[in-house]
Amino acid sequence: MCRQFFDEPLSLHTSFRIGGPARLFLVPKSVEQMLCALKLYPGAKLLGKGTNVLAPDEGVDVVISTLGLSNFLFDGDLLISEAGVLLSKLCVESAERGLSGLELLYGIPGTIGGAILMNAGAYGAQIADVVEWVECFDGEQMRILHRSQLEFSYRDSVFKKRNWLVLRACLRLTKSDPEAVRSKMEKIMKKRLETQPLDLPSAGSFFKRPHSNFYVGKAIEQLGLKGFRIGDAQISTKHAGFIVNLGSATAKDVIALAQTVKQLVEKHFNVVLEPEVDIW
Template sequence: MEKEKLYEQFKQLNFGEVLLDEPMKNHTSFKIGGPADIMIIPKREEDIVESIKFCRNNNIKYFVMGNGTNLLVKDSGIRGVVIKIGKDYDKIDVVDDRIICQSGALLSIVGKKALENSLTGFEFASGIPGTVGGAIAMNAGAYGGEMKDIVSKVQVLDKENNILELEKEQMNFRHRGSRVVDDELIVLAVEFQLKKGDYSIIEQEMKDLAYKRKSKQPLEYPSGGSVFKRPIGHYASKLIDDAGLKGLRFRDAQVSEKHCGFIINKGNATFEDVFTLIKTVQKVVRDKFDILLEPEIKIIGD
């Protein structure tokens, strides 16, 4: 189906905001990426479910994203439909020591809610960029904590269009992975189990972690976060540094001098700029240390 006709059809179906030829660089933290044929920004659970059902039933290629904080999108963009679960699907409720939120909620906002209600356990995640849905999919973590430590239930849409509620034990959480990835599930909502704590202690912990993050990571530049997975027994950033690659630049893409695990966009970096740098870093580290660095960021596009 032609994208213009598809665009008109989606507008009539009213699954949320519908955009045509939407530049992906406006929706990724790297600020890189060509146009998506169609982008849908759903407002309700049924918008997500029905838009995905429609794509599946009509054999239309689709991709579901959150805040785009770990995506590197090709300059040619994405054919088909991008369903962006974000700002319009981000309701957060606090019930006693639990926080129940829709998958488009930002972790930073959930962290603020936890603090407001003197709930402890979410501190490690309060500075992680991205949405709850993306964090659950990859079992996001920082500073000794991971999503698996605080999740109690996850509501998902499965490949047969069934809405399921999964307990933590059913999620197959592991380092930067989960059942969401294994079974191609779509996260709709999450329940976090936290504990009552002391407001001032929680606040201080969040401030300390925010300072650590700011002092050690190149947050002043667009990036996709840590580019490579941590190899067993090593740190990717140390291997890159030891290989003499700190500050290595290709056009407007650069290995950060502040944290070698990050590749930053110094201006108008393209997909090809960043991808060339990724390949170069992989080759040099493999040649020097016989270790293959695997990308942690997701590379997508057509």
């Protein structure tokens, strides 16, 4: 049986700390239970660690969490993981085995499933670099897709385009020196701590980079918007690409703030911003 919760506040399950109740919140503990839940509730919202989601203030009907899919194993330089395992955990476990490939992604706070869905990336690396194959559910059946079929591009994948559920993935890593891997990860974490407002709830960079040489955070900063707020939603004073929750921000505050920023950026830079965060 899936674990189930009623009227579960989504603010407890999102890094923004925003979101009304899920009338039904399911946590399947195996792939079989997950498929069962998806067949019973085909319109359900899927949630990993909730670090790239803005959930509505009025809540949603059914949410299915992937966090119960928490098994992984190493086979030589291959790492096979279910969707609900945290990417940071996989980074640490890989480092302990002297396996390189995930270091630059260390500190991305979501699950491996969420990372594959949106081809998460940082500091010039992206999860697409190491994915070998993915097992997914297309709404009717399970499929295994080889890396050539994953249609990865900037913050996009076949799973995002087609609304398919990532169940399991195989990553190909490279044998390296454990100390070198660990030290690279430490440097990355230090950089994140220095440049990102990790002390306040957020969903990371709110907008996608519209093209490779346009830096959204810098543009917003140039407009003098650092610290600008609507309600308790604020443009971070540390990194203008982040919208942070100062305490009791609502989804409506965040959307209003994002809308204002989008309009100003379009007016001054003639660039149309799109959210990276999934607004439910």
